[in-house]
Amino acid sequence: MFSQSEENYIKTIYHLEADFKKGISTNAIAKKLDTKASSVTDMIKKLSEKDVVTYKKYQGVTLTDFGKKTAANIVRKHRLWEVFLVDKLNFSWDEVHEVAEQLEHIKSPKLINELDAFLEYPKRDPHGDPIPDKEGNLQIIEKSLLSTLKENEIGVCVGVDDSSSEFLRFLDKQGVALGKQIKVVEKEPFDGSLVIEMDGKTLSVSNKIASNLYIQKSR
Amino acid sequence: MFSQSEENYIKTIYHLEADFKKGISTNAIAKKLDTKASSVTDMIKKLSEKDVVTYKKYQGVTLTDFGKKTAANIVRKHRLWEVFLVDKLNFSWDEVHEVAEQLEHIKSPKLINELDAFLEYPKRDPHGDPIPDKEGNLQIIEKSLLSTLKENEIGVCVGVDDSSSEFLRFLDKQGVALGKQIKVVEKEPFDGSLVIEMDGKTLSVSNKIASNLYIQKSR
DNA sequence: ATATATTTTTAGACTAACCTAAAAATATAT
DNA sequence: ATATATTTTTAGGTTAGTCTAAAAATATAT
Known part of the structure; x- marks a missing residue:
């Protein structure tokens, strides 16, 4: 312990x-x-x-292998609690971290297994990060930073690199959320900003934003 | 803090x-x-x-008054978590205490208020104990130990005095649960045991049991 | 009322987790 | 390659929360 x-x-x-x-x-x-x-x-x-x-x-x-397994279990707890907070208790994705930092230390295998079932075995936390299974394995997703996509490539938002409150609240304001489909319309070589299409609307995002958003490419 | x-x-x-x-x-x-x-x-x-x-x-x-309020808040958290564990995560009433002892220390006003709402503002925990409100007030229920009821008196099981695992598991086995209606059929002066009626069945309970079960008398 | 027993407090020590400041090892620059 | 800078470790100290053993206060019994 x-x-x-x-x-x-x-x-x-x-x-x-x-x-x-x-x-x-x-x-x-x-x-x-x-x-x-x-x-x-x-x-x-x-x-x-x-x-x-x-x-x-x-x-x-x-x-060590033991250390890795121990760590994965803590991360598993942290991320399951984040899902709980967002899905069941109306937390937004920028509010969950601090509370999950506390909840991840609760010791009760039954608690975490039942929570997992109650949440219907989620695979990702609210920021798109994968939730390790009981054995500590986590599925890897082939994700790319939005900034690396080429013009006309299409993908789905699957995660964020920077998960600071400011960045997450900014994304909320722009209507960006996990699962949103994004198409790169134009890349501006000068400042690295890009024009994207989302929800049928066209908007411009800075390079800083594009370097912190993970996209799973379509096909 | x-x-x-x-x-x-x-x-x-x-x-x-x-x-x-x-x-x-x-x-x-x-x-x-x-x-x-x-x-x-x-x-x-x-x-x-x-x-x-x-x-x-x-x-x-x-x-002090401040101390009382602080304490009531901790108890509120403990009991809300107990409700969560039993109602949502399939814990039985003898399993919740240890985990709630940990969860009660999580610091987040939003968490506890949202949890309260999510559970639909429960008034009692799984053992029948009242849950203090945000201000630290708790409603008092007029409850009597089963052992103090007279013959032919009827009531509803509203709580336990001893909440040890052994006692709670014993009650489970006997089919006793919160909300169950109980009628005292006969009192045995010799050993304090009594014959009760519950779920249409008649059974005998020892004085020790009867001294640990709280009943809210009907009428 | 005094002796005895019990309860409570004090004094001093221990551990976990942190700190500062200095020493030792490693890395970097010319 | 040597001097300088940086990183890491060691040595020693602090705080919260605990402990044991002894001293002080209170309670009990005859």
């Missing part, structure tokens, strides 16, 4: 590994968790004692 | 005051929380600093 703090470290390392492969640095973890590198070193030693990570001094850490 | 530990103390004092009025002893709290009296003294000092309790050395503690 892990403490909330241990779980937060495990989850953070998991997310960093997804982005940067192996050997996550002390500093990277400290930055994500808004803590000091020295605190991270302390915790890493404990997690390595518990066989959650492999660690050699000055070489960064890597999750 | 209170820590989980502080919240557990506040809640415990609240429950003890409901049973024994004012001036809850250090030892009583220690017993309930399965901790040592010296730890309780430490925590009491902190809670009194924070104006949650009034405390004079060796005189026990009493919740």
Whole structure:
């Protein structure tokens, strides 16, 4: 059984590994968790004692298989709770993170399995991120950043890269949501902005937006 | 904002005051929380600093109005989560306590208000205990222990005194549940047992059972 | 009313999780 | 390749919440 703090470290390392492969640095973890590198070193030693990570001094850490499974389970809980909050309790997708951060630490296998069933086994959370199954596996979706699509390509919005409140609220305002079909009408080479078609309407999005929206290409 | 530990103390004092009025002893709290009296003294000092309790050395503690409201809010959360677990996630009434003990510490006013609405503003938890409203008020129900009913009196089962798993599972086995109508057919003065009628069937219950079941008398 | 028992508080220590500051190792730049 | 900068670890300290053991206060019994 892990403490909330241990779980937060495990989850953070998991997310960093997804982005940067192996050997996550002390500093990277400290930055994500808004803590000091020295605190991270302390915790890493404990997690390595518990066989959650492999660690050699000055070489960064890597999750063991056990650590990966543990992490996936925390992420599973986090994302299932997010679905619950949005689907059942009228939260919007920019409001769920903070509460899910707390709920993910609740310890009860029955709770999470029943919740999964109650939500009818969702495959994605409200931001489009996949929900790991009980074994910790998560289905990968071939998604591309909107900014990488070519003119006339069509796809469906399946996720966001930046999930900050500001960005999500901006998307809401523009009418962008998961599942929306988007067609690239025109790409502006000068500033990387693009003209898209959505809901039969035409609008222009900046490169910054297009670099944070994931699209699953049609065909 | 209170820590989980502080919240557990506040809640415990609240429950003890409901049973024994004012001036809850250090030892009583220690017993309930399965901790040592010296730890309780430490925590009491902190809670009194924070104006949650009034405390004079060796005189026990009493919740302030602020403390009562805080406590009621924790109890509200606990009981709403219990309803959720039983009504939506197929938990039985003897399984909910442990998980609700964790869920009650989640901090999010929106979460609890939306949960309340989602559950359609329940008035009682699965054990028949009233759920405090947002202001911390809880409706009182005139309930009597089954053992205090007279022959031929009729009532509805509205709660349990002892809510241990063993007792609740025993009640399940006997078909006893909240809302069941019960009529006292005969009282046995010798051992305090009584013969009751429920669901059209006649059965005998021991005094121990009858002293732990609350009945709301009809008329 | 005094002795004895019980309860409560104090004093001092422990652990988890954090911190700061300094030392050690590694990386970078000329 | 050596000097400099950066990263990481170590050493030692802090706080919340717990503990044990002893001291102080209160309660009980004769």
